[in-house]
Amino acid sequence: MFILLSVLILCSVILIALSLFPFFVQTIQSWQQKKEAVIAKEMDKMFYNKSPKNIAMLYFVLPFVLGLVGYIILQSLVVAIIGGLIGLAIPNFILKMRYKNRIQKFNSQLLDAINMLSSCLKGGLSLLQGFEVLVEEMPAPMNQEIGLVVRENKMGIPLEESLVNLNKRMNIEELSLVINALLVSRETGGELTKVFSRLSVTIRDNRKLKENIKTLTLQGRLQGMIMSFLPIVFVIWVLSVNKNHFDIMLKSDMGRMLLIAAVILQIVGMVLIKMFSTIKV
Numbered sequence: 001m002f003i004l005l006s007v008l009i010l011c012s013v014i015l016i017a018l019s020l021f022p023f024f025v026q027t028i029q030s031w032q033q034k035k036e037a038v039i040a041k042e043m044d045k046m047f048y049n050k051s052p053k054n055i056a057m058l059y060f061v062l063p064f065v066l067g068l069v070g071y072i073i074l075q076s077l078v079v080a081i082i083g084g085l086i087g088l089a090i091p092n093f094i095l096k097m098r099y100k101n102r103i104q105k106f107n108s109q110l111l112d113a114i115n116m117l118s119s120c121l122k123g124g125l126s127l128l129q130g131f132e133v134l135v136e137e138m139p140a141p142m143n144q145e146i147g148l149v150v151r152e153n154k155m156g157i158p159l160e161e162s163l164v165n166l167n168k169r170m171n172i173e174e175l176s177l178v179i180n181a182l183l184v185s186r187e188t189g190g191e192l193t194k195v196f197s198r199l200s201v202t203i204r205d206n207r208k209l210k211e212n213i214k215t216l217t218l219q220g221r222l223q224g225m226i227m228s229f230l231p232i233v234f235v236i237w238v239l240s241v242n243k244n245h246f247d248i249m250l251k252s253d254m255g256r257m258l259l260i261a262a263v264i265l266q267i268v269g270m271v272l273i274k275m276f277s278t279i280k281v
Contacts, residue, residue: 042095045169046102047144055091062087087112102141106158107172109142111203118196127182127192128153174203187200220277228270231262 039052063084070076070083113134120130128150137146145166152162160183167179178199185195237243249255 035093039095042099046099048098048140055095057086058091058094062090085189103170103172106141106145106170107174109138110172110174110178111200113138113142113146114196114200114203118193118200121196126158127186173208177202217277220273224273224277227273228266231266 039051039055043050043052043055045249065085067080067084071080073079081273092187114132116137117127117130120133125133135143137143138146147163149159149166152165153159161183163179163229165194167176167256179208182192184190185192235246248257249259
């Protein structure tokens with residue numbers, strides 16, 4: 001009787017699993033398609049011509065691999081879960097770092113582009129022709145973004161709207177300054193060569209000021225990093241010497257309250273140091 005009941009239960013579980021399997025497969029495929037669409041948009045912004053499926057597959061492969069490796073090495077389910085979460089975050093981190101590097105590279109090319117545009121205007125070319133020269137002479141990502149502006153203009157989109165779209169895509173403070181100056185100059189009829197000359201000086205001065213601020217706040221930022229990691233390193237060192245060192249505090253109400261207060265004060269100190277050492281220009 002017991003054997004028959006066990007067989008019936010096992011068959012029921014198998015049938016339920018088989019009936020739910022298509023649902024899980026469909027759910028995973030739907031999630032993958034949505035993720036691929038999001039990744040494709042991010043890759044289009046970066047002119048990254050790889051298949052979004054390769055990045056989407058990382059969301060499945062990396063959590064499984066890192067979770068399995070963490071469990072095999074340390075024999076801990078918690079470590080396996082942490083490894084899975086890290087694997088899930090890695091593809092997003094890769095895309096964000098690639099986009100950040102692209103923004104930084106574009107920003108570093110901005111002054112050269114302004115000077116080249118100014119030279120083109122002095123040589124008698126129009127603004128749009130100057131953009132075409134930028135596409136031919138400047139490296140990526142500048143030629144890619146300006147090339148998109150030129151193509152949009154040839155498709156019938158007004159140049160002002162294309163410049164606004166460029167500003168939204170890149171979201172750089174100095175580029176926003178340049179585009180706003182261009183738009184105002186085109187409306188009021190100002191001389192663009194003088195505008196570019198003033199913009200070049202303004203951007204250089206702004207960058208020098210930011211470098212000076214970064215240098216002056218270096219000591220505060222280093223102190224913040226040291227004070228943030230020092231308690232963690234101290235706790236790890238104490239536990240490596242004596243694993244039972246904190247048992248007295250963990251077993252008493254007063255000790256637990258003091259530990260909680262120490263953690264809260266540590267976080268507050270890190271936030272305050274970050275606030276005091278950050279100066280917005």
